Amino acid sequence: MEALADNLLSPVVLCFALGIAARLLRSDLSIPEPVYQGLSIYLLLAIGLKGGSALAVASPAEVALPAAMTLLAGVLTPVSAFYIMRRFGRLDATDSAAVAAHYGSVSVVTFLAAGEAVRRAGHAGEDFLPALVAVLEVPGIIVALLFAGSQASGSWKRALHEVATGKSIVLLAGGLLIGMVAGPGRLEGVQPFFTSAFQGALCLFMIELGLATGRRLRDLRHTGARLVVLGCLLPLFHGALGVVMGTLAGLSTGGAAVFGAMVGSASYIAAPAAVRVALPKANPACYLTLALGVTFPFNLAIGVPLFLKLASLLQNS
């Protein structure tokens, strides 16, 4: 209970709440598009560099098993999301595949918020975790689109191009590569810029995410209670699975908790664009509202502390 309350009082979560409140109050607050684009570039490159410099000094054996687990999670979660949405969400194949693509991929901001929460609780995740985020981003989307199969009236080629060359994966993978090639020593010069302002930039970004979520909240009425409940249960299921897989892969308590949050999260940057192109008939109000309006705030407020609790229980047993 205390962990839940402490999590809700972190600046990152409060800034997110501020964004939602501003939207609900019809405030004229908005983060200008170039500013949040700039912030997202900063955040993605920063975590890429951090992960890359950790990879430069990590032994391949240490990273191999977690990376394999990540790939496995990337294949499993879209499959379970598809069948759960089809069976319990009563969505058609196209909409189920669209939702599955989001839950199969990963939300970078959920990853960051989980890292924050874990650190405040006195744990630390492995430094190479950002590399796993990059691994988890793409496969889930591709697996989910396979389900749509013949329903995919859009262009496969264009969708793949959209996933593989989207700014999030280019910056993340590019940052990892730069960090790895340069190594911790050569990164010292740029480190102050990318680390000291990081938390503050994340707070600003969370305000924009809160505003976007606030817009989605209005769509909840049309989405229906059934999907909202699934939008909370799915991250719990995937997250718990992620914590178990992370622990089996030998991650620390903090690392397994963050890994759980990654696996339990739903993408809302890479996936929506790819899904829109590959499955233009799928309903954006359905998949965007679930990913951004339900699952993201749920993970932020409740999911992350629960994954941490589960991770420490597993670690101690």
Next chain:
Amino acid sequence: MTTLQKLTMVGERLLRDQLLDVLRRHGVSGWTITLAEGEGSRGVRASEWAGRNVQIDTLVSRETADAILEEVSERFFEDWALIAYTVEARVLRGDKYLS
């Protein structure tokens, strides 16, 4: 002064490259792109993260305009947020725009 058609298309950011492809294939050699904001019958935009809508303006002959409108309406109107229309424009150096 030559009378041409000003063809305007406003649509989701993700359609940008595909719309420009259509223009190129119909021999259009130039256009102006502006970022646009607005509301319409579709409401929700999946491309909210991909940025604002784009507006593409170009000057073409009536035949080219009709051909482009036909292709665009067939390919995109059903599933995408997109509007397209033409207005008559009196243009200086009209030859520049007729291919």
